[in-house]
Amino acid sequence: MIAAIVLNGFRALRRDRGAMILSFILPIAFFSIFGMIFGGMGGSGTQRVSVLVVDEDRSSVSGRLVQALLQEPSLDASTHAKPKKGEPIPPDYSATSAEAAVKQGEVPAALIIPNGFGAHPIAMGPGTGSPPIRLLHDSSDPVAAQMVGGILQKVVMTSLPDTMAKVGMQYFEKASGGLTPEQRQSIESAMSRIPNAPVQGGAQSGTPRDTGFIALDVRDVVGEKHNSMIAFYAAGIGVMFLLFTASAAGGSLLDEAESGALDRILSARVSMTTLLAGKMAYSALLASAQLTLMFLWGAAVFHLDLFTHVPGFIVMTAATSFAVAAFGMLLASVSHTRAQAGAVATLLILTMSAIGGSMFPRYFMPAAMQKVGLVTINAWAIDGYTKVFWRDEPIPHLAPQVAVLIGAGIVLFLIARRFARRWEYA
Amino acid sequence: MASPAPAIPLRIDSVVKRFGDLTAVEGVSLDVRERACLGLLGPNGAGKSTLIRSIAGRVRPDSGSIRVFGQPAGSAAARAELGWVPQELALYPLLTCRENLEAFGRYQGLRGKALHDGIAWCLEWAALADRAGATVKTLSGGMRRRLNMAAGLVHRPRIVLLDEPTVGVDPQSRNRIFDMVAELRGQGATVIYTTHYMEEAERLCDTIAIIDHGRVIAQGTKEELVEHSFGRRSDVLMRFASSVENAAAWAAAHGGTLQEGDGGVAHFAVAQPTDIAALLDAAGRDGLEVIDVVLRRPNLESVFLQLTGRDLRQ
Numbered sequence: 001m002i003a004a005i006v007l008n009g010f011r012a013l014r015r016d017r018g019a020m021i022l023s024f025i026l027p028i029a030f031f032s033i034f035g036m037i038f039g040g041m042g043g044s045g046t047q048r049v050s051v052l053v054v055d056e057d058r059s060s061v062s063g064r065l066v067q068a069l070l071q072e073p074s075l076d077a078s079t080h081a082k083p084k085k086g087e088p089i090p091p092d093y094s095a096t097s098a099e100a101a102v103k104q105g106e107v108p109a110a111l112i113i114p115n116g117f118g119a120h121p122i123a124m125g126p127g128t129g130s131p132p133i134r135l136l137h138d139s140s141d142p143v144a145a146q147m148v149g150g151i152l153q154k155v156v157m158t159s160l161p162d163t164m165a166k167v168g169m170q171y172f173e174k175a176s177g178g179l180t181p182e183q184r185q186s187i188e189s190a191m192s193r194i195p196n197a198p199v200q201g202g203a204q205s206g207t208p209r210d211t212g213f214i215a216l217d218v219r220d221v222v223g224e225k226h227n228s229m230i231a232f233y234a235a236g237i238g239v240m241f242l243l244f245t246a247s248a249a250g251g252s253l254l255d256e257a258e259s260g261a262l263d264r265i266l267s268a269r270v271s272m273t274t275l276l277a278g279k280m281a282y283s284a285l286l287a288s289a290q291l292t293l294m295f296l297w298g299a300a301v302f303h304l305d306l307f308t309h310v311p312g313f314i315v316m317t318a319a320t321s322f323a324v325a326a327f328g329m330l331l332a333s334v335s336h337t338r339a340q341a342g343a344v345a346t347l348l349i350l351t352m353s354a355i356g357g358s359m360f361p362r363y364f365m366p367a368a369m370q371k372v373g374l375v376t377i378n379a380w381a382i383d384g385y386t387k388v389f390w391r392d393e394p395i396p397h398l399a400p401q402v403a404v405l406i407g408a409g410i411v412l413f414l415i416a417r418r419f420a421r422r423w424e425y426a
Numbered sequence: 427m428a429s430p431a432p433a434i435p436l437r438i439d440s441v442v443k444r445f446g447d448l449t450a451v452e453g454v455s456l457d458v459r460e461r462a463c464l465g466l467l468g469p470n471g472a473g474k475s476t477l478i479r480s481i482a483g484r485v486r487p488d489s490g491s492i493r494v495f496g497q498p499a500g501s502a503a504a505r506a507e508l509g510w511v512p513q514e515l516a517l518y519p520l521l522t523c524r525e526n527l528e529a530f531g532r533y534q535g536l537r538g539k540a541l542h543d544g545i546a547w548c549l550e551w552a553a554l555a556d557r558a559g560a561t562v563k564t565l566s567g568g569m570r571r572r573l574n575m576a577a578g579l580v581h582r583p584r585i586v587l588l589d590e591p592t593v594g595v596d597p598q599s600r601n602r603i604f605d606m607v608a609e610l611r612g613q614g615a616t617v618i619y620t621t622h623y624m625e626e627a628e629r630l631c632d633t634i635a636i637i638d639h640g641r642v643i644a645q646g647t648k649e650e651l652v653e654h655s656f657g658r659r660s661d662v663l664m665r666f667a668s669s670v671e672n673a674a675a676w677a678a679a680h681g682g683t684l685q686e687g688d689g690g691v692a693h694f695a696v697a698q699p700t701d702i703a704a705l706l707d708a709a710g711r712d713g714l715e716v717i718d719v720v721l722r723r724p725n726l727e728s729v730f731l732q733l734t735g736r737d738l739r740q
Contacts, residue, residue: 260514264578267482267510268533269502426445426485 018343026347033354036369048076049147052098052110055079059118061163066113068159074151095134102136102221105391108144108363109137111152121163122156122214132215139220140232140390141363149216156214222391230302231389232382236358238294239320239381240349242287246328247345249283253332253420254341262423272424276329276417283325291317305389312388315395319405320381326412327377333419352376380404433496435460435507435585435616436481441490443476443640450476451487452640458585458633463607463617465631467624467726469736473640474620475513478589481618482510494585506534509583511575513590517562523549523573524558531580541580548576551606568599575606585616592626604630624726634726638734648726655732656724662694662702664709665718676714680705683735693731695724 013019055066069077081090081101093101098110112134120131133152137145157164253276256262265275295313298304306313331348335341353359355369356378362370373379384401387393436458443451450473458464466474479485481492483500494504517526527545536544549555552572562570575591588607592600607630611617621627627634628648635645644651664682666673674684677692684692694705699721709716722728730736 259519260512260516261518263479263484264510264512264516264530265533267484267505267508268530269505269535270533426479 016339018339021343021347026350029347029351030354033351036366048074049109049144049151050076050078050107051144051148052093052101052107053077053079054093054095054098054110054112056095056115057113057117061118061121061160062113064159065121065156068155069111069152072151072155075148099136099221102138103391104393104397105138105140105386107138108141109135109148111135111148121160132217135216135218136221137218138222138390140222140229140386141361143364145218145220149218152214152216230298230304231385232361234294234298234304235316235382235385235389236353236378238291239324239356239378240353240358242290242320242324243327243349243352243377244345245290246283246287246324247331247341247349248328249286249325250279250328250330250332251335251338251341251345253279253329253423254335254338257423258338266424272420273417276333276413276420280325280329280413283328284321287321287324288317291320309388309392312393312395312398313385315398315402316381316384316388319384319398319402319409320377322409323377323381323405323412326409326416329416330412330419333416352378355379357382377405377408380408433493434458435462435495436618437491437493438477438481439491439493441477441480441487441492443473443480443485443487449640451480453490454637454640454642455490456635456642456645458616458618460616461611461614462633463611463619463631465627465634466618466620466637467622467627467634467730468620468637469622472622472637474622474637475589476640477637478510478587478618478620482508482587484510506581507584508587509578509581509585510587511578511589511591513593515562515570515574517570517574517577519562522559522561523554523565526562526573526577527580530577534581536581544580544582547582548580551579551609552576553602566599568595568602571595571599571603572606575603579610583615585618586610588617588619590620590622592621592623624730628726636726636730636733638730638736643733644729651726651729652724655729656695657697659695659697659724660699661722661724661728662696662705663718663720663722664692664694664705664716665690666692666709667715667717668713673714676709676712680708683731693728695728695732696721 013023051069053066053069055062066079069075070079079092081093083089093110095112098112101107102110114131114134116131117133135145135149135152137148139145253262256265262275266272295304295306299306331341331345335344353376355365355373356362356376357365357373358378362373362379362382365373380401384398384405387397387401434457436456438454438456441451441454442449452473454473454477456464466477468474476485480487481494481499483505486500492499494507497503497507518529521529524545527548528541531541531544549558552575554569554573554576557565557569562573565573571591571594575588579586591607592603595603604626607617607619617630619626619630633645633647634651635642636651637643644654646654662682664677666676668676670684670690673690673692677684677694680694682692682694684690696702696705702719702721706716706719724732
């Protein structure tokens, strides 16, 4: 008896493509996506942190530090913007342009080595006169600033050992009340044997010390925000559920096709294009309402600063809703049954949400995965909302995100219209 | 100069529709005059719904033409004149009766008073005024059927296409639907009514086209169809105690038919009631035990059986 029940289950499963996809394809797809994001696809697995380096001091000591930072394998450090193909190398960043780059989200952090750093590079405690290196960071990536600060301490230890020893002895001498001539001669002899060339790479890296040999002035240049990640999660989770809602709303087309209502509607004075446009308008309005509710909830409960960002919110919500509504229409028009549409929607939406940053920020992902994520609606929507709520960028700066979302919506709608021809006439 | 004669409501000319290897409609030609009720009578799969859907503009014929008041089927002008009631319950289950009627009225381009009046008329016509605020899923089967009919008529079309509107309803609801069709006709609508129930065609339609395998095999009033198939002969039904195979062979040898699914009943057309005696004698001589004999005037079912050798319900 039990065997018969089991057999029936497998027979039904074999003929249910949707259930097969959800049972076997979706887990493998997700396993692969998460493996690529966190496992590095068999690579080193450690995510390099991008950082801009500005040398205002131009001394030999600061130059050695910059070189060591550029060669540090844990960092993706650069002193100038990447040159475009066939164009000369752009000038080095200034403190101002580096700060602007961090504000615009191009990199999560920048190090500014100040004038006078070479004269007093090492800080052996507070109030030692050493001008601090400024670490400008974007706190939407809370990990990057911590990593850059730690790696900087390590790089100093490995690249400026002679300077460290020299300054250390000065402090010792000051604290101990002076050295005898014999002691001084002996120490100077020992210090002359300390190499002053930077250590290559990070092969000899040690554990960065929290005490800090470099005075560091850490500043969040994007500004103090309440609950910084709320806007990200409101957009990320919101878009993911919008996609589910839009696919369900689009699925009403399949319900109507099955019930015969679609035939009846099309036998009236309604064209297929009008019907699809109407369905899409409903879906987009529903999506807008969902996003508005999510952000209002975020404002009420998590102190999300919605009311000072209303214009940007409206622009991004309109563009995002348009794109997800078109996605729902396409999904419905290529599916033959509601069950099939549901299975495909689950597979696609969860995949898009994973690589598009709805589940965790894309800046945690390897660079290649971040680029792959740009094929999703999620990534562009989240980037746009981040610009609005995190970076306080003006509406014109949303142009790339809005253009991509609207463009994607138009293309998806046109494809959906093409597939919907099968419903027009028998 | 004399004004041109008004176009007849529906003219179907040599329409052919194929789905792959299957010919669903094969060279059908029909004219339907104003205020007429044409019954399309045929078994399941005969091509009735395909023909109706072609008139409604939802199926494009491979050849031939369909004109609605002189306008090509599927054109905006033709759609405005037609009210199509599909066989399926093509409604929004989560909307109320009134909301469904409003939706389909708007799809027909109605606004304002015209829409309001159309909804009010439909609710009265379908006897759903007291359930106007009820959602479809809370209605009985018969009520859903009536609402399904009403949803096709909010715009008060001059031609009404009813595709098997009584499928799956109880006798009481069926009678209610018959009354609705009669009321429509009384208000001047031209009705095309498909069914595989000959009682419905006999009761509602003044002309009937019998369809089988996509072709119109006979057309006319009920009396014309019976006269054409039987002349003055009568229909004799004989039930045998013998095996169906033996009875079928015997019936065929004596000019009758006996189909599987007939419950062992053979049909004969006889010129005189006294011919029954000859049939009974012959059965007795051939060792067949007759357990029941009925003499009746031929009806549409008899006509269909006579024309196709098959029962309407097969």
